[in-house]
Amino acid sequence: MASQNQHRVYIPTNARANQYILAEFKPDDDFYACFSDYRSAYQRVARQLFALCDDAELYNVHMLVNDKLPIVRFHEEAYCLETQRQQLFFYNPRYHEAHQLHGCCESRARKVRLLFLATGEDIRAHSADFHRRVAKVLSALQEQLPGDANKLKVRDHQHLTYDLFARAKGHKESYGYKLRALAPRYEARGCPLPSHRDLTYARFTLPLTRQLKTQLLDASATDYGNFYSHIEDAFISACEAKRLPRRAMVANGRTPLIRHRDIDTSAHNEELEKLSFEPGKGETQSHVLFDAANLVQSIDFVIVAGVEDHHDMGYGRFMNQVESVIKALCNSLQVNPERQDINTRFYQHLSYSL
Template sequence: MSVSRQKKVYLPTATRKNQYISVGFPLTDAYLANYADLESCYLESSKVIYQVAEKYELFNVHVIATDKLPMVRYHSEAYCLSTEEQLRFFYNPAHHEANRLHSIAGYRAKKIKIVFLATGTELRSNSATFHANVQKFIAEIKTLLPLNDLAVKVRDHQHISYDFFAKHKGIKETYGYKLRAVDNRYKRRECNLPEDVSALNYVTVSLPIGRRIKKQLLAENTTNFAPSYQHVADKFIAATKERQLFRVAMVANGKVPLVRNSKFEQLNSTAEFQMVGFDPNVDAPEPILHWQDDKLAEAIRFVIVAGKNDANDEGFGRFMNQIEEAIKSFTSQFDIDKEHIDLIVRFHQHLSYKV
């Protein structure tokens, strides 16, 4: 493979793209004192937020006052599913716009979080403009809401997702991605970021456990699945290690893995989320493995985190090519119905900072 080709990863043309930015601040007594009551606080704040957002061409805006974590995915229809800990937004960026307040009667949130879902058709090309518009929104909203000296946290989430087995389903055409680092992309498009930005890049892979997989990977009539899980983990770790991918995790306990930079954030798992912490500066940490010996998971989820050496001036193309090779090696050891099973690979790029 030529050097120039190594810097790109060729993914199916059906690859989906998402971007959303959250802006959060604590709901303090001082903030709340400016309103008649809790409900008025939420309604009046959200009204101002929507007005300012419209000014900066931010057309899909959600105000969250439930302390639930937003999760965003592509879908042809727009809807929101709520669990005890999550708000799952499904939408098509090319078609769907919304302004919505998510609150619970009588519940005082610890934080108010504003979530901006990217709209349009060229999300990656326009990601810097989208972020710059959110920055302009923050600058103006701080003069209109009683934020005073409250710390405002900005989180920018971008990901692309695709079915690793797309070719087996007849999707033959591909497109080359360099996958440049977010801060480099923004700098080239004159979207300025603070110096103390925390960035994290990683890949998740979700393998559903259907009947065919179950018969090979997991013994059906047993109450102890630990040996089977360890068998899968060993093969995954071997495949990634051979491609010089050392920051890996496997989660098979029914929880959604949340990847965080362990250098800056505390890691507290919950009933729905499995916190997975990596310091990108540590070259070869021990693999992180989470499962329940007596629980058969509906899906096994794998995580591969990029380190400082995995990015170059061109981007993460080489890193993704290594992952593609590792996944191919790993899955080739099992009999998988590639024409019907979707093995979803998702490349995440996150950055966060305070303003």
């Protein structure tokens, strides 16, 4: 019993589950040559896509031709916001539906992105069925696309989001998760996957509250290097204590994107910080990014699971270690669990070419 318990992580019952699948292709000259203009190309593909989605009962699907990266988050109200580099989708899987084309139809898109948002109840329990229906739509759409260079890259993203300190705020109910890997979970539900790469990690956000700045910063400070270094040392020490060698701290105002090193290399722009990790290598892989001249509103921390963290029972033990790191860091910084949310996300990604 003790052995099984260490492979379960107890997550508040008000945790939010999300799943979305992002497919993309790079339209070439031969593709565009089949249409009179860009608008007719995008509108034709959108009509074909949404017709297939209706048949597959996929009710929240978006096509992006603006070369912006979609970011998906939970919200009780549906919003779609744009920045220079990102398109942010906020939605509640229980209620919100849409079939929409986004972007300027007069311009040539470097990539066409197809975003499928899971809807309904018990997202995690029905994730394999959702993936199977999306894969069927993509295969059918691929046969209808003109040209020969329209290979689809598919990414399945799932995450659980919760406040680590929910119990301290009065929410006592929790549920024990094993957090099984995606491939065996899908296969057990009749959805075998093609050859793929997968990546599992946790991310949590520490707001830089007035209390924390008062505690660690001089009121007249203009150089925040020592402040960030103090938090970095506490984080790294907590990770080392739990033997978690793949980690990142991002305190430069950019949104971290975590990728498998076999697929993507680390890079950044003014909004996004892409960080690549190799789960199969045991050496320390650490990214610490901050700007000593600027004080950000919050700091993002990432801990990536390695092959040694993949157990037949799941990633529950890994997340228990992650939670220990978060609690140790918050304790060292005197974070009040009754007054501060520490949003914690458990991510599971897989990718393949169709």
